Amino acid sequence: MDFYFDFLSPYGYFASLSVESVAKRHGRTVTWRPMLLGVSVLKVMGLKPLLLTPLKGDYILRDVARTASRLGLSIGRELSSPPVSSLVPARAVHWVAMNHVEHTGPLVHALYAAIWRDGLDLQTPEQLRHLQLPPGLDVDELVLATASKEAAELLRAEVDASLSIGIFGSPTFVVDGEPFWGFDRLDHVDEWLKSLQPATNRSPAL
Amino acid sequence: MDFYFDFLSPYGYFASLSVESVAKRHGRTVTWRPMLLGVSVLKVMGLKPLLLTPLKGDYILRDVARTASRLGLSIGRELSSPPVSSLVPARAVHWVAMNHVEHTGPLVHALYAAIWRDGLDLQTPEQLRHLQLPPGLDVDELVLATASKEAAELLRAEVDASLSIGIFGSPTFVVDGEPFWGFDRLDHVDEWLKSLQPATNRSPAL
Numbered sequence: 578m579d580f581y582f583d584f585l586s587p588y589g590y591f592a593s594l595s596v597e598s599v600a601k602r603h604g605r606t607v608t609w610r611p612m613l614l615g616v617s618v619l620k621v622m623g624l625k626p627l628l629l630t631p632l633k634g635d636y637i638l639r640d641v642a643r644t645a646s647r648l649g650l651s652i653g654r655e656l657s658s659p660p661v662s663s664l665v666p667a668r669a670v671h672w673v674a675m676n677h678v679e680h681t682g683p684l685v686h687a688l689y690a691a692i693w694r695d696g697l698d699l700q701t702p703e704q705l706r707h708l709q710l711p712p713g714l715d716v717d718e719l720v721l722a723t724a725s726k727e728a729a730e731l732l733r734a735e736v737d738a739s740l741s742i743g744i745f746g747s748p749t750f751v752v753d754g755e756p757f758w759g760f761d762r763l764d765h766v767d768e769w770l771k772s773l774q775p776a777t778n779r780s781p782a783l
Numbered sequence: 784m785d786f787y788f789d790f791l792s793p794y795g796y797f798a799s800l801s802v803e804s805v806a807k808r809h810g811r812t813v814t815w816r817p818m819l820l821g822v823s824v825l826k827v828m829g830l831k832p833l834l835l836t837p838l839k840g841d842y843i844l845r846d847v848a849r850t851a852s853r854l855g856l857s858i859g860r861e862l863s864s865p866p867v868s869s870l871v872p873a874r875a876v877h878w879v880a881m882n883h884v885e886h887t888g889p890l891v892h893a894l895y896a897a898i899w900r901d902g903l904d905l906q907t908p909e910q911l912r913h914l915q916l917p918p919g920l921d922v923d924e925l926v927l928a929t930a931s932k933e934a935a936e937l938l939r940a941e942v943d944a945s946l947s948i949g950i951f952g953s954p955t956f957v958v959d960g961e962p963f964w965g966f967d968r969l970d971h972v973d974e975w976l977k978s979l980q981p982a983t984n985r986s987p988a989l
Contacts, residue, residue, distance in 0.1 A: 621837050624830065632824070632827060635949060745838035761965075768853070
């Protein structure tokens with residue numbers, strides 16, 4: 578299943594911690610698809626960023642804090658501070674997904690923990706040196722690659738592709754073409770996958 | 784607990800069907816607070832109506848259909864048709880809440896079922912005659928009252944009040960000042976109310 582998210586989205590962080598267990602329960606794997614909501618989605622939709630939307634912004638701060646507390650997570654970042662810059666982390670993930678795919682999931686977790694649990698800013702590739710990287714991923718190679726034209730182009734293509742299939746929010750899960758938007762829809766994804774199972778077990782004679 | 788909703792919101796309809804059972808479980812009652820999102824909230828927020836927002840609108844149609852199906856509800860209204868006019872139903876409810884409070888909940892259910900289950904349009908007070916009204920509520924009185932200045936003023940005051948406390952979406956539940964936005968947050972309301980209970984049972988000696 579495809580997991581679309583923006584590193585600036587705390588709900589994407591929450592979802593990143595449980596999406597694999599939902600997928601695994603149904604024999605699926607997760608394809609990690611970081612994108613950039615700010616680049617084009619908000620422009621197409623004619624919206625302001627969530628936290629800058631009057632009324633809603635204040636509520637979201639409250640809901641994020643409450644949701645983190647329900648999940649037993651601590652947030653090491655002032656929620657009302659300027660948005661996380663998600664360009665560098667997203668480029669790093671797309672380059673790794675293309676070149677060392679086995680490290681993709683662990684890298685997403687390392688990046689999300691650094692940003693939301695530890696409150697790090699990752700605005701330049703050099704700052705990736707502050708991460709606890711997955712064993713086997715070379716930090717010098719990662720820093721160089723994240724600054725490369727290849728990484729930039731991979732991300733640009735991904736942002737265009739996600740927009741073309743109508744992804745507008747983080748997180749969004751896509752299961753066999755069916756989109757589910759929002760951390761609170763992960764239960765529905767679970768149910769949806771469960772409902773598909775009888776079909777695959779169905780004998781051809783029926 | 785306060786239950787804020789707009790009759791044009793199908794998620795408000797879904798929530799209206801279970802909000803009382805959640806409240807009752809914790810010895811609470813529901814105060815029904817229909818408001819009008821379109822009047823001022825969207826203007827303050829600088830947003831377009833949900834279904835007219837590019838990308839999101841299409842998704843919402845899908846999510847509403849999927850959610851109705853999970854709940855075993857049929858929707859007797861074309862989701863992509865023009866928005867429900869919620870002025871008349873909201874005025875009717877506020878007038879009844881002020882004058883025959885015991886009929887408020889049953890009237891909300893009758894209105895929501897008429898609009899979303901049966902697909903009725905309630906654009907004029909006269910159209911309230913097509914409802915299955917709660918026994919004991921006089922339809923002639925209701926039609927006259929809904930057209931009255933009193934009903935209009937009650938609703939206007941409610942819209943102003945909901946905006947002043949930051950309500951921006953339907954449904955929103957407010958429990959002892961704590962706001963929860965969205966049908967999918969009713970579980971959180973349930974948990975929240977449960978978490979308050981040890982405190983009320985605590986002996987003064989502790």
